[in-house]
Amino acid sequence: MDKPHKQLHAWNISMQLVSEIYQLTQGFPDNERFGLTQQLRRASISIASNIAEGAARTGMNEFRHFISIARGSVSEVDTQMDIAEILGYLTAPQRETVDQTLKRVDKLL
Template identity: 35%
Template sequence: MTQARFFGFEKLDVYHLSVEMAADVYRVSGHFPQDERFGLTNQLRRAATSVTLNIAEGAGRDSRKDFAHFLTQARGSTYEVASGLQLAVRLGFVPQTDTQAVHEQAQTIAAMLSALARTLKAEA
């Protein structure tokens, strides 16, 4: 199903990749132990969701400088996802093979967010 697009941030490839990553984090974290639902599961899901939300919020700000700031916040949340996944593997919640794709997505997204933030800062 194709969704209508109404806002400029929805044209950004990094936004679509971050939505995909968030959905993948939900799927992977669904295999965590039940007693982690208020711990690492919740934290990882919030971090992954924060990436998409910060991109959207930043795009709605009045200046390129503000947008760049929110992109750096999104990048920080991307790092948080990568770190949380490493912890989940270390704790034995999921095998590393189950987190590899999300980790690669996080690396790609972080690089894209950095590049876009640099561009916006240069134009500000």
């Protein structure tokens, strides 16, 4: 069954972002497993999930609502990346890779 969200470029790029976040957070300290690691993962998943849910809705207003929620999650990920950088969990090149994908998703939304 082919769902409408799978046709959306924003959803596909957001799935790439989820993968990048999971790879990135594997290197975070163990004591962050239930803190920042989980928050970053949940926020990135929320982006893709809200795009998918919005695409499944029948009305344009509903779709816009879920895209708005996804954009909020983009800001969450950005803030959490700032925190991870401040705490020294990220290198500049790691941050740049994720930032590029995050910016692509944000523009598409």
